[in-house]
Amino acid sequence: MAPCRYLIAPVMLLEVENLSFRHPGGGGVGPLGFTLAPAEACLLLGPSGSGKSTLLQLVAGLLTPETGTILLDGEPMHALGPAARDDLRRRTTAIVFQSLRLVSAISVHANLALARRLAGLPPDPGRIARLLERLGLAPLAGRLPRALSQGEAQRAALARALVTEPRLLLADEPTSALDDAQATAAATLLLDAAREAGAALLVVTHDARLKPLFGRALVLGADGRLAEDAAT
Amino acid sequence: MIGLALAYLRDRAGQTALNVLLLALAVASLVALLLVSARVEDRFARDAAGVDLVVGAKGSPLQLILSAVYHLDQPTGNVPVETLALLRADPGVARAIPLALGDNFRGFRIVGTEPAFLALHGSKLVEGRLWEAPMEAVIGAEVARRTGARLGQKFLGSHGLGADEEGAMAHDHAPFVVTGILAPTGTVADRLILTSVESVWDVHGIAHDEAPGSAHAHDDGHDHGHAHDHGHAHDHDHAHAVKADPAGTEGGAASPLAARGGPAPEVTAVLVSYASPAAAIRLPAAINRQTALQAAVPAQETARFLTLFDGAIAGARALALLIAAAAALSIFTVLLSAARARAGDLALLRVMGASPARVFGTILAEGLLVAAAGALLGLLIGHAAVEAAARAFPTLGGIGLSGLAFHPGEWGILAGALVLGALAALVPAAAGFRTDLAATLARAQ
Ligand SMILES: Nc1ncnc2c1ncn2[C@@H]1O[C@H](COP(=O)(O)OP(=O)(O)OP(=O)(O)O)[C@@H](O)[C@H]1O
Numbered sequence A: 001m002a003p004c005r006y007l008i009a010p011v012m013l014l015e016v017e018n019l020s021f022r023h024p025g026g027g028g029v030g031p032l033g034f035t036l037a038p039a040e041a042c043l044l045l046g047p048s049g050s051g052k053s054t055l056l057q058l059v060a061g062l063l064t065p066e067t068g069t070i071l072l073d074g075e076p077m078h079a080l081g082p083a084a085r086d087d088l089r090r091r092t093t094a095i096v097f098q099s100l101r102l103v104s105a106i107s108v109h110a111n112l113a114l115a116r117r118l119a120g121l122p123p124d125p126g127r128i129a130r131l132l133e134r135l136g137l138a139p140l141a142g143r144l145p146r147a148l149s150q151g152e153a154q155r156a157a158l159a160r161a162l163v164t165e166p167r168l169l170l171a172d173e174p175t176s177a178l179d180d181a182q183a184t185a186a187a188t189l190l191l192d193a194a195r196e197a198g199a200a201l202l203v204v205t206h207d208a209r210l211k212p213l214f215g216r217a218l219v220l221g222a223d224g225r226l227a228e229d230a231a232t
Numbered sequence B: 001m002i003g004l005a006l007a008y009l010r011d012r013a014g015q016t017a018l019n020v021l022l023l024a025l026a027v028a029s030l031v032a033l034l035l036v037s038a039r040v041e042d043r044f045a046r047d048a049a050g051v052d053l054v055v056g057a058k059g060s061p062l063q064l065i066l067s068a069v070y071h072l073d074q075p076t077g078n079v080p081v082e083t084l085a086l087l088r089a090d091p092g093v094a095r096a097i098p099l100a101l102g103d104n105f106r107g108f109r110i111v112g113t114e115p116a117f118l119a120l121h122g123s124k125l126v127e128g129r130l131w132e133a134p135m136e137a138v139i140g141a142e143v144a145r146r147t148g149a150r151l152g153q154k155f156l157g158s159h160g161l162g163a164d165e166e167g168a169m170a171h172d173h174a175p176f177v178v179t180g181i182l183a184p185t186g187t188v189a190d191r192l193i194l195t196s197v198e199s200v201w202d203v204h205g206i207a208h209d210e211a212p213g214s215a216h217a218h219d220d221g222h223d224h225g226h227a228h229d230h231g232h233a234h235d236h237d238h239a240h241a242v243k244a245d246p247a248g249t250e251g252g253a254a255s256p257l258a259a260r261g262g263p264a265p266e267v268t269a270v271l272v273s274y275a276s277p278a279a280a281i282r283l284p285a286a287i288n289r290q291t292a293l294q295a296a297v298p299a300q301e302t303a304r305f306l307t308l309f310d311g312a313i314a315g316a317r318a319l320a321l322l323i324a325a326a327a328a329l330s331i332f333t334v335l336l337s338a339a340r341a342r343a344g345d346l347a348l349l350r351v352m353g354a355s356p357a358r359v360f361g362t363i364l365a366e367g368l369l370v371a372a373a374g375a376l377l378g379l380l381i382g383h384a385a386v387e388a389a390a391r392a393f394p395t396l397g398g399i400g401l402s403g404l405a406f407h408p409g410e411w412g413i414l415a416g417a418l419v420l421g422a423l424a425a426l427v428p429a430a431a432g433f434r435t436d437l438a439a440t441l442a443r444a445q
């Protein structure tokens, strides 16, 4: 890392401009633009098929945009090759999926340790222990993922994402499988944990129950464009 | 990534164990085959080193070789002691060593011979001295180890060549005394008790008034060349006598114990080294023309003997390779289906920051770990099986087969197993390498 990145630190963590992507079938997202400040929490809403997941994957660098630019922590994600993109994601971003929460063959604790190692971070048993404690997972640390309940697995996935000290936390439908009380609890946990870790949060959902908890919501229209960018 | 590979292997422990076992079976078979066949060939070659021709009584040439060179079978009979002189008189013979068999001590053959026999097997004394007086004996390393016999110890020979022969009788009138112990040679000499030919005759009450071939041959046995020259000159008229009266030779062999009204001095076989390549053409034919004698070439008989096993060994090897192929196929199938089943896992690993090479390496490591475990287990099983066989079958133990010995060829088998594991893992690993993250994640949503 060059020292100049600290001297002229970007005001925005994420800057998206004129971004668009089409899947082979014709569905997709954009063109659209928005920004996200460091440690800002934002919902991504919209009807099914509007392109929420696609947008999240673009921001995560898992898809290459057709048009537009994505600046993540000041680096042009859209212009990077696959290896450099992997590296940028590794350094800045953690993702929580609806399924695919944990590596299946190893324990919750081992998942957290592996996540740090893969992110290129030094081992930090203290941080892992605190995080597991904070998310109520301490008694489950030695369990294999398949021995966890839905809610436990969801929290474990959140712990796995936060343990890498990300600048940006992306979550795709993290509460879809949960009932009202669980969904609210999980979202609160997500918000609190991200705030404590200083991570910006972009959460995809079509779950209107979460709206009151977040300070801001991006709403995609059925056409894949940004219909609304509003503080809630 | 080894840790993660291990975790995945543990996660499907049943399949992993099956693959390891399958490969271990193949490796064990190959290792056992290698150890046995290498040991057999090596032992046959080493025991026969320096012996170009074996002269003995008529019968099966293979039996003659097995009895006189490898000390595995019963002798074909005896030949008159004059045969030795006859051979030593021949210019084609560089060295002729007599063997007189007949007795054993706890299953170890007592061999009446000359000090030159030691040179044949590279035997050296670790303790004591060679036999000099009658009834003195030098024992091989394994005889010393197994019987615990030490210098000065007296022992009685029993009639027959095996420990458990029916009606074995001790020659309690004639005890041997150990005067020397030989260093291990890894040859049949380790299992022999060596003494002079005269001592063997004495035990059996055979009258004789001089050593076979030469009265002085055993006195200056250390100076082999000298002994040979001496014997050669001395034997001259014996040779003439035999040639002048071939019927006498035949008579001696036909009724060995009846000649001259009592047991005649005889030897069981003579180990011959040629003086020149030409002798190889002339000598065997010349000897075989004699009705009582037979000449057998160790190399030929051994080769013929081993070809008996060629088919069996080739068949067993093919079977082992088939098992190895099945093991590789099984590893391949399991890894491929596992790679498919955890496409999501692999995608997650990639999202968590693992490079494609790392994911590839993890799956490859799984294949290699299975292969390594299978190979090591196979080596263990193979050696244990060989050791068990060597203990269970004295014939195998007798040729020096041991599960504790390592053959350099095993590195090859080990490498082969690892290559097999790597190859089997290659396609599944490549599938992991090419994971389309967005598609996999989209499917998993
Ligand atoms: N891998 C793909 N191949 C082809 N088309 C795709 C693929 N993924 C998504 N699409 C299409 O792109 C459009 C946007 O899909 P996306 O998954 O981003 O929507 P979404 O807003 O996340 O929907 P939902 O709320 O149902 O998850 C849809 O029309 C979808 O059919």
Ligand SMILES: [Mg+2]
Pocket: A052, A053, A054, B445
């Ligand atoms: Mg979606």
